[in-house]
Amino acid sequence: MLEVKNLSKIYGLGEVQVRALDGISFTIADGDMVCIMGKSGSGKSTLLRQLGLLDRPSQGEIVLDGEDVTRLSDTARGMLRLQHLGYVFQEYALLAELTAHENVYLPGMMLGEKGIDFRKRAKELLELVGLGKRIRHYPKELSGGEQQRVAIARALINNPRIIFADEPCANLDTISSKKVMETLVSLNKEMKVIVIFVSHDPDDKKYARGLIVLSDGKMVTEDALR
Amino acid sequence: MKSLKVAAFLALKSIVRGNIGIIVLTVFMLVLVTMNLLFVPALINGATMSMNTILVSTYSGDIIIEPAGDDTVINHVEDLLDGIESIDGVVAASARNEINAYFEFDDERIGRGVIGIDPVRDEQVFDIAGSLIEGGYLNPRDRDEILLGIQIAGADQEDIELYSSSLRHVHAGDKVVVTYSNGIEKQYEVKGIFDTGFIQTDIQAFITDLEFDSIMPNMNDKAASIRVKLEDDADPERVIERIAGLRNDLDFQTWQQTAGLVQSMTESFTLINQILNVVNYLVAGITVFIVTYVDVINRRRQIGIQRAIGIKSGSIAISYLIRALFYAVVGLIIGILVFKYVIIPLEARHPFEFPFGPAYLLTQPSYTARMAFILFAVSLAAAFIPVWRVMRIKILDAIWG
Numbered sequence: 292m293l294e295v296k297n298l299s300k301i302y303g304l305g306e307v308q309v310r311a312l313d314g315i316s317f318t319i320a321d322g323d324m325v326c327i328m329g330k331s332g333s334g335k336s337t338l339l340r341q342l343g344l345l346d347r348p349s350q351g352e353i354v355l356d357g358e359d360v361t362r363l364s365d366t367a368r369g370m371l372r373l374q375h376l377g378y379v380f381q382e383y384a385l386l387a388e389l390t391a392h393e394n395v396y397l398p399g400m401m402l403g404e405k406g407i408d409f410r411k412r413a414k415e416l417l418e419l420v421g422l423g424k425r426i427r428h429y430p431k432e433l434s435g436g437e438q439q440r441v442a443i444a445r446a447l448i449n450n451p452r453i454i455f456a457d458e459p460c461a462n463l464d465t466i467s468s469k470k471v472m473e474t475l476v477s478l479n480k481e482m483k484v485i486v487i488f489v490s491h492d493p494d495d496k497k498y499a500r501g502l503i504v505l506s507d508g509k510m511v512t513e514d515a516l517r
Numbered sequence: 518m519k520s521l522k523v524a525a526f527l528a529l530k531s532i533v534r535g536n537i538g539i540i541v542l543t544v545f546m547l548v549l550v551t552m553n554l555l556f557v558p559a560l561i562n563g564a565t566m567s568m569n570t571i572l573v574s575t576y577s578g579d580i581i582i583e584p585a586g587d588d589t590v591i592n593h594v595e596d597l598l599d600g601i602e603s604i605d606g607v608v609a610a611s612a613r614n615e616i617n618a619y620f621e622f623d624d625e626r627i628g629r630g631v632i633g634i635d636p637v638r639d640e641q642v643f644d645i646a647g648s649l650i651e652g653g654y655l656n657p658r659d660r661d662e663i664l665l666g667i668q669i670a671g672a673d674q675e676d677i678e679l680y681s682s683s684l685r686h687v688h689a690g691d692k693v694v695v696t697y698s699n700g701i702e703k704q705y706e707v708k709g710i711f712d713t714g715f716i717q718t719d720i721q722a723f724i725t726d727l728e729f730d731s732i733m734p735n736m737n738d739k740a741a742s743i744r745v746k747l748e749d750d751a752d753p754e755r756v757i758e759r760i761a762g763l764r765n766d767l768d769f770q771t772w773q774q775t776a777g778l779v780q781s782m783t784e785s786f787t788l789i790n791q792i793l794n795v796v797n798y799l800v801a802g803i804t805v806f807i808v809t810y811v812d813v814i815n816r817r818r819q820i821g822i823q824r825a826i827g828i829k830s831g832s833i834a835i836s837y838l839i840r841a842l843f844y845a846v847v848g849l850i851i852g853i854l855v856f857k858y859v860i861i862p863l864e865a866r867h868p869f870e871f872p873f874g875p876a877y878l879l880t881q882p883s884y885t886a887r888m889a890f891i892l893f894a895v896s897l898a899a900a901f902i903p904v905w906r907v908m909r910i911k912i913l914d915a916i917w918g
Contacts, residue, residue: 345825345912366829373827384822384916388534398827400526403519429534445826 298351377446436467547848578744606751609641612740633729652689652709821915841900
């Protein structure tokens, strides 16, 4: 379970302070799939980066399974990301010098749990996202949608508790977007992974079971959609 | 271990899939640095070796024996020479006496020393005979013949160092007048002229000990010094101990202790070499620094992504250090191979000519090992600085600027 308590993020621009997030609180249950929506500049990506432990909030707490992870050291946060969190970036964010297969199993190498064959698992995950025949391809040889699905497979390599996806379809065509979102839905259903994704497309609400709407850094709505 | 494995994996992939032009250029720069680091010391070693060889073979011998204390001569020389030559490791020993004299030829008059030698014994210790450029070597019975160094004779060779203070036009067969410091004046036929390339030797003149005894009759069976030649693997200190066991009125010096001129030249060469080495290591360090700096700046976002997906900063940093080490190792290996199999054979065919003779490039494994270690350390340090700076940037700043 993920609990967010009174979360704020303040950026200092000289004497001017910008409240990117202002007193956000919500709870996401295990196995949930939540969409964060809002206009451009509303704080969607900022919120996701705080939740994904890529950034530190100015105030408030993020509690994961009862543990406050907000004040952990950088090393501990890095380990937590590696072991329990998966992150899918808006811009694919694959490593250009690695094949699709290598991109997926790289975080597994870092974790290096005994008894787990991460190369085999990476192959299975690529098959799961429909790219079983493209494992030896380099990112530049893949379409945007395919790259994003490789990124999703990578986010799954360590059996994460939560996947964060920051506008995963922003740069994709309609067909690719649908495939990516359906992949996330299927992972959520089959693997019981919490999926929290950011989108600016109102149609994407249909993939989620919960909705968080932000406006000027404040939470406007928290709904259970289904 | 996992961090190292991931670092090696990232380094390998970036080398294999990286920009081949940049890799080749970086390695090429380090090959040049390596050859530069090898060349100057090898030349200095070769020149020093050449100088030392000529010093020992024409001037000092391996051991110099002189009278101890206030004595000015060694007495009972013949017995002593026999005793010295019976010691294991001694090839030969030669007694030498010296007297100052003025040499005259045409209108030229110069002052130099004249050395009395037993030509047979002396030829076993020194290689003056092998350096004759005119005429022949002394015979033991010669009385009216003299052997002149090129710096005394001149021999019309205007390019020699001391030509202006030589007799300038003397050749083998010419007659020169020698006035000794004890007032005796005698005319000699120049039997031969030698040019060893070592100026201290080439300002010497030799007559037979038979003739020397007639100039200084009180020096019979006496010598100002004895020069000893050793076998290549003989231990000078052990031989000195054995000789000291024969007599207790002797002082000993090894050739190194007499090599003041050579030593100061070697020290100057070494200083020049150290300055050049610092410049070379700086070039190596700056090359690796620039390549790594440009690379990490270009890959800042990728580094941010790697950190975001859980790759430890340490692993990423080590991957860059491995790459720097790769450049250094490949540059070093190619540099050493090119130097050993191209530069050294080429220089051996066209050696550098010094006043004391040709100098051949001579490398020392211990120096090469030390150079490799320093080059690796410099490359690692140079790569670490830009990587460390990027690793300090927040993940979000690295990815999104």
